[in-house]
Amino acid sequence: MTKYLLEGATLPDGAKCQILISGGVIVAMEESILHPDVSSARRIDLGGAIALPGLVDLHTHLREPGREDSETVASGSRSAAVGGFTAVSAMANTFPVADTAGVVEQVFRLGQAAGLCDVFPIGAVTQGLAGKALAELGAMADSEARVRIFSDDGNCVFDPMVMRRALEYVKKFDGVIAQHAQDPSLTVDAQMNEGSVSSKWPSVAEEAIIARDVLLADHVGSRVHICHLTTAGGVDIVRWAKARGIQVTAEVTPHHLLLTDECANSFDPIYKVNPPLRAESDVMALREGLADGTIDIVATDHAPHPAESKECEWSAAAFGMIGLETALSIVQLAMVDTGLLSWSQVADRMSHAPARIGRYADHGQPIAIGSTANLTFVNPSLAWRVDRDLVLSRSKNTPFHGMELPGKVIATFFRGEPTVLDSILVRGPRAI
Amino acid sequence: MSIALSAADISRALTRISHEILERNGGCESLVLMGIPTRGAFLSQRLATIIESIEKTDVSVGTLDITLHRDDLRLRPIRALVPTLVPKSGIEGKDVVLVDDVFFSGRTIRAALDALGEMGRPRSVQLAVLVDRGHRQLPIRADYVGKNLPTSRGEVVKVRLSEIDGADEVLLEPEGSK
Amino acid sequence: MRHLLSASDLSYTEALSILDTAAQMARVSDGPIKKLPTLRGRTIVNLFFEDSTRTRISFEAAAKRLSADVINFSAKGSSVSKGESLKDTAQTLQAMGADAVIIRHSASGAPQRLADSEWTSGVVINAGDGTHEHPTQALLDAFTIRKHLKVGVGDLSGLTIAIVGDILHSRVARSNVILLSLLGAQVILVAPPTLLPLGVENWSAQISYDLDAVLPHVDAVMMLRVQQERMNDFFFPTAREYSHYFGLNSDRLALLKKSAIIMHPGPMNRGLEITAACADSARSVIVEQVANGVSVQMAVLYLLLAGAPNENVESGEVLS
Numbered sequence: 001m002t003k004y005l006l007e008g009a010t011l012p013d014g015a016k017c018q019i020l021i022s023g024g025v026i027v028a029m030e031e032s033i034l035h036p037d038v039s040s041a042r043r044i045d046l047g048g049a050i051a052l053p054g055l056v057d058l059h060t061h062l063r064e065p066g067r068e069d070s071e072t073v074a075s076g077s078r079s080a081a082v083g084g085f086t087a088v089s090a091m092a093n094t095f096p097v098a099d100t101a102g103v104v105e106q107v108f109r110l111g112q113a114a115g116l117c118d119v120f121p122i123g124a125v126t127q128g129l130a131g132k133a134l135a136e137l138g139a140m141a142d143s144e145a146r147v148r149i150f151s152d153d154g155n156c157v158f159d160p161m162v163m164r165r166a167l168e169y170v171k172k173f174d175g176v177i178a179q180h181a182q183d184p185s186l187t188v189d190a191q192m193n194e195g196s197v198s199s200k201w202p203s204v205a206e207e208a209i210i211a212r213d214v215l216l217a218d219h220v221g222s223r224v225h226i227c228h229l230t231t232a233g234g235v236d237i238v239r240w241a242k243a244r245g246i247q248v249t250a251e252v253t254p255h256h257l258l259l260t261d262e263c264a265n266s267f268d269p270i271y272k273v274n275p276p277l278r279a280e281s282d283v284m285a286l287r288e289g290l291a292d293g294t295i296d297i298v299a300t301d302h303a304p305h306p307a308e309s310k311e312c313e314w315s316a317a318a319f320g321m322i323g324l325e326t327a328l329s330i331v332q333l334a335m336v337d338t339g340l341l342s343w344s345q346v347a348d349r350m351s352h353a354p355a356r357i358g359r360y361a362d363h364g365q366p367i368a369i370g371s372t373a374n375l376t377f378v379n380p381s382l383a384w385r386v387d388r389d390l391v392l393s394r395s396k397n398t399p400f401h402g403m404e405l406p407g408k409v410i411a412t413f414f415r416g417e418p419t420v421l422d423s424i425l426v427r428g429p430r431a432i
Numbered sequence: 433m434s435i436a437l438s439a440a441d442i443s444r445a446l447t448r449i450s451h452e453i454l455e456r457n458g459g460c461e462s463l464v465l466m467g468i469p470t471r472g473a474f475l476s477q478r479l480a481t482i483i484e485s486i487e488k489t490d491v492s493v494g495t496l497d498i499t500l501h502r503d504d505l506r507l508r509p510i511r512a513l514v515p516t517l518v519p520k521s522g523i524e525g526k527d528v529v530l531v532d533d534v535f536f537s538g539r540t541i542r543a544a545l546d547a548l549g550e551m552g553r554p555r556s557v558q559l560a561v562l563v564d565r566g567h568r569q570l571p572i573r574a575d576y577v578g579k580n581l582p583t584s585r586g587e588v589v590k591v592r593l594s595e596i597d598g599a600d601e602v603l604l605e606p607e608g609s610k
Numbered sequence: 611m612r613h614l615l616s617a618s619d620l621s622y623t624e625a626l627s628i629l630d631t632a633a634q635m636a637r638v639s640d641g642p643i644k645k646l647p648t649l650r651g652r653t654i655v656n657l658f659f660e661d662s663t664r665t666r667i668s669f670e671a672a673a674k675r676l677s678a679d680v681i682n683f684s685a686k687g688s689s690v691s692k693g694e695s696l697k698d699t700a701q702t703l704q705a706m707g708a709d710a711v712i713i714r715h716s717a718s719g720a721p722q723r724l725a726d727s728e729w730t731s732g733v734v735i736n737a738g739d740g741t742h743e744h745p746t747q748a749l750l751d752a753f754t755i756r757k758h759l760k761v762g763v764g765d766l767s768g769l770t771i772a773i774v775g776d777i778l779h780s781r782v783a784r785s786n787v788i789l790l791s792l793l794g795a796q797v798i799l800v801a802p803p804t805l806l807p808l809g810v811e812n813w814s815a816q817i818s819y820d821l822d823a824v825l826p827h828v829d830a831v832m833m834l835r836v837q838q839e840r841m842n843d844f845f846f847p848t849a850r851e852y853s854h855y856f857g858l859n860s861d862r863l864a865l866l867k868k869s870a871i872i873m874h875p876g877p878m879n880r881g882l883e884i885t886a887a888c889a890d891s892a893r894s895v896i897v898e899q900v901a902n903g904v905s906v907q908m909a910v911l912y913l914l915l916a917g918a919p920n921e922n923v924e925s926g927e928v929l930s
Contacts, residue, residue, distance in 0.1 A: 194808050202808070267719025268726065311697050315717035315740070497634070500648045500912070510917030512627060513634040550643045
């Protein structure tokens, strides 16, 4: 394995030092390293970029198997790497559904083969995401993929008894249920946020499920994770639950930190997403919740769709936006540049905390001697313009096309090897 | 810029035209004057007043908006429509005199003839204009002309009437002036 | 104004100019020869993804009275029902040289999508989209109100208009609230709370749950159709209870001012939101609304299609 001497980087706390990587591990960190490996190491100048622990996404739709026209594990891995991610979590709503050990192992191995980041499959909670019978959670947990997060994302685990059983069952292997909180009967035919702009998709449909599930998690003493929180009321409920000591964690997507339901006024389906974009007051509450730790993490809900799924009228369009390549920039724009989060806190919300929730031991480690060298370097003063034709995802459905965003990922190191240098994808250790 | 017709010239021209209309039609019994907005409508009112003072009887007057029949709609920004007012007696079997201010290409009158046809079948249609400046593009002629005014194509003939312009006069402006 | 997608696209002046133009168009419709050459050679497509015979034939009549060529494209039984996308349909119409597309769609925002896309360069007119808007209906309603209560001129200031029924799902109500208030009228929405949208308090209209209390104060009452399927979605307990509280009947007719008019965008559910006696009463202008619809649509087509394609026209031959 190549040794790397990384120069000119700033740690999240502001300290400047060189980082020496050898054998996939950080072996030295000093202002000026004196180490026998320095002479044989490849020197890389990071030009003042901020070093972050490799980003970890707990909510990624990689579409393989089944919808390889919109994304594959390999293309999603490339997209993740240039976005600064060293681990992503592949959602279960594939075709076939990732509800058996066979499917999750397949996805896991595709990720290994791509070799640009770890791809940790998320298992379905119920068979076929149908919300009726539990999938083989134990088999998935014990598989090579070592699944710890289970979610029917796209669908809500609506039946309270099914949810209760799932929460109880995953205690066996320290798993967590990631809930897509959406009461289906309150959101029949829902297309947009219910508010001044449009009707049908009320906040309460999300909040009622969050409230129920934190109470269930409390009751059975298990871990529940709330996917893509979008409402001020939801933040309040999670805050209340945490104060009670309930084991709840929550995520927010970059797009819900920035965009509001005003975007839907254009009826451009690029803004059609589940859960929907909400009101400005919700966006502010989400930022506040992420800042004070009520919301533990940022997760992308990267949801690739082919052009024809968005080049149509709103109601016929698919829900979702891609997000891996813009996530860190949006967080900087919405949270760092507004003074709500420090870079150390960004490291927590986008790496330490998600790795902790997913039990991804090799990820989210502090940038310290002995840690696995999963690292992301971002230059916060470098602005760039989003161009959907340049994304590495197979799909182009970004709502940020044409926007100038702050903060460019300069380099990503995955297990000690660069996947991105000078903001350009380099072939990983086992890249295709 | 020069004054082609003074207020007195206009007044004399209208009086003469009134007499010619009466003479040609043998009175005003079946007469309907239809003015083409904007200034043709005021001129038709003036002609009616003169004719009434001569004949001591009411004359039917109306206005005819030709906008929807114009052939240059696509060449210009959209125009607002003006009311078309047909006298109660209608135009069926009547002698209709179209009244306009300036007679130029003939296209306005072509449009007016189409617009009239949509309302009924007059016995005859005649044309009275205050100024004929020439340069016809269609085989149309005027029956009553206030003044023949030789012009070049680029010159601008501007009719001003006291009802909306504050004074009666016809101006001839050189090419390019606005 | 390049398209007509929403009542909110209209300025006060533009709205009045449409009504004034419609008044002139009405004269044509009343004349012996209901035909003008104005839009000769222009192609107008009625693109209907949702059944609505009355709206389609109304626009067809309007277009034909202005001598436009009309192509009716109904999604039923067409390639659209076989999965053809809006984009492909629009590009097909573009290839056929459509100068205007009149679109009716069950999806809110479909007309806007068409107008914002590069799929067609034609004028887009919204003839009703989902639960969003129906601007020409609002214009014909304003025209009808003005004709009866304002002798056909000016705006609607000083008038109070009640819109009664399923406001939640009604594109007609949405467009009317925007347009009628723009023209100075006071609008009162009357419905059970289940049929009022969340955030309705931010609309420029008053809200009431009590029809009897409202009727004596209004100059016009507009009854909205109650879709049969709403009854299965718990919006109100039974049709009988709905009629009892929100239906227009002879007793309620007696509460109205002498001059007040009764309106309905159609098609009516006689016996549900309005009794036959009210619908057919002398104060009902429901049939006249249909005729006014043609005049208003002619005005819209004239104003959007007759002029130069863009504002910067070279100073060509000016006729005189």
